[in-house]
Amino acid sequence: MEGDALQQLHALKQLSRPVDKYVSEFRVFATCAGLTDILQLIHLFRQGLDSDIAIQAIRRGLDNNLQAWIEAAKQGEKIIRMEKIYLGGKQTKCPNRILAKEKHCTNPN
16 A cells, blocks of 8 residues: 555646645655655655746745645745736746746747
8 A cells, every 4th residue: 555655646746736636635645655754755745746836836945844845835826826817817838937038938929
C-alpha cells in the first residue's frame, strides 16, 4: 500500500484543478506513503503544482515548511485568478508573465 501511494504521490499533478483539491489529494497520498521528510514532501508538492502557481509560490522565498508552501500556492492561485479578471480573460501566448517577458510574447487577441 505504501509503495502504491508513493508512486501515486510522485505522479500527482495539479492539472489546472483548484489548489485545494490538489492539496487534499497530496495529503492523502503523503499520509498513506508514510512520508515524513519535510524536504521531500515540499519537493513533491512543488513539483506537482501547475507551473504558474509554483512560480508564484517560489517568489515568496519560503522556508522549509510545507504548510507555508500550501498557503503560498493558494495565494498564488488567487493572484493568477485576479490577473485574469483584470486582463479581461485575455491570455498571452506564453503561460505566465515571466515567460512572456523572457520570450517577448504578445497578446494573440
